[in-house]
Amino acid sequence: SQTIHQWPATLVQPVGSPLSLECTVEGTSNPNLYWYRQAAGRGLQLLFYSVGIGQISSEVPQNLSASRPQDRQFILSSKKLLLSDSGFYLCAWRFHGDGEKLFFGSGTQLSVL
Amino acid sequence: QKEVEQDPGPLSVPEGAIVSLNCTYSNSAFQYFMWYRQYSRKGPELLMYTYSSGNKEDGRFTAQVDKSSKYISLFIRDSQPSDSATYLCAMSDTGGFKTIFGAGTRLFVKA
Numbered sequence: 404s405q406t407i408h409q410w411p412a413t414l415v416q417p418v419g420s421p422l423s424l425e426c427t428v429e430g431t432s433n434p435n436l437y438w439y440r441q442a443a444g445r446g447l448q449l450l451f452y453s454v455g456i457g458q459i460s461s462e463v464p465q466n467l468s469a470s471r472p473q474d475r476q477f478i479l480s481s482k483k484l485l486l487s488d489s490g491f492y493l494c495a496w497r498f499h500g501d502g503e504k505l506f507f508g509s510g511t512q513l514s515v516l
Numbered sequence: 517q518k519e520v521e522q523d524p525g526p527l528s529v530p531e532g533a534i535v536s537l538n539c540t541y542s543n544s545a546f547q548y549f550m551w552y553r554q555y556s557r558k559g560p561e562l563l564m565y566t567y568s569s570g571n572k573e574d575g576r577f578t579a580q581v582d583k584s585s586k587y588i589s590l591f592i593r594d595s596q597p598s599d600s601a602t603y604l605c606a607m608s609d610t611g612g613f614k615t616i617f618g619a620g621t622r623l624f625v626k627a
Contacts (some may be wrong), residue, residue, distance in 0.1 A: 409559075435613060446522075446604065446619040447560075454613065462614070493559055503548035503608035505615055507559035 404431035409494045416515055422467075422481040424511050426494030429475065436477040437505065438469055441491040447514030449476040453477060488514045519543050522605055526528030531627050535592040539605035539618045542586065546607040546616075549581050554602045554620065554621045563603075564590060595625045 409426045416422060425463055427429040428434055439447040449462045451469035459469050468484050470478045477494060522539045529535055537551075547568055552560035564579040566572045566588075572579045586594040588607070592599055605618040 446520075447617040449614055452613055462615070472589075491557070503615055504550070504562055504565055505606070506562065507552075510557065510559045512557060 405496075405506070407494060407496055407508045408505060409511060411511060412509065413491045413512045414514070416484050416513065418486055418515055420484050422479070422488070424479040424492055424494075424513075426479075426508055427475055428496045430477070431496070431498065432441060434498065436471060437495040437497070438477065438479050439492060439493040439495060439507075441510075443490075446488055447493065451479070480502070484515045486515050489513055519616050520521075520605065520607060523621055524619050526622040526624055528624040528626065529595055531595060531597060531625055533548045533595050533625070535590075535591075535595050535599070535623060535625075537590040537603050537605075537621050537623070540586055541588070541607055541616075543607075543616075544583075544586070544608065545609040547610045548608045549579070549588050550576075550606040550608075550615070551579055552604040552606060552617075554604060556601075560604055562565050595623075597627045599623060600625050611615050617620075 406429045410458050441447050453471045454494045467481050492511045494503045497505050502508040520541045532604040547607040549566045553563045554560040564583050566579050569581045569583045576593045580589040583588040602622050606614045606615050
């Protein structure tokens, strides 16, 4: 069976500090990978998606970047965090050719102070 | 106009009630329709999945899609306190890489 791991669960960072969130998927190969952000009481905003190693598409101009160094690894980064980067970050994956079902990780609650 | 509109609630019902959750959308290209359940501080979990129009039933849950009206619904029968969560509708077009989510409706089921 497939599983998705996302860490850390909670992170408190000062403004201007760097960020690295990691997500890995097990039990599948060549998945589509996604990073979403969810602000309090709001829906999910797509930040990045990737269809393969080294292939990143950005949906929203922002202070964040993403990388996919391995087939089942997806990393969200920032060089200098802003207060507005606070939120709940979710990694997700999807089978190729299995409709549009997304499967999410457990999320990272990021607070920038 | 947002692509997907969903009433954020909160919606509070007594245990055993029938719950109706709804979303409207504007993009006629959407073919895949999903409902996710999200408990506080957790990742969303896929609850119901429907392709094109029609109904789908799974236990106490029924999903309906009316493409002519661009309207989807989730019904929960015999609601339980454990159903208290945020319910997100989501949809996508064929071959697209992006899934669009509604804002989510917070549901409280009182014992």
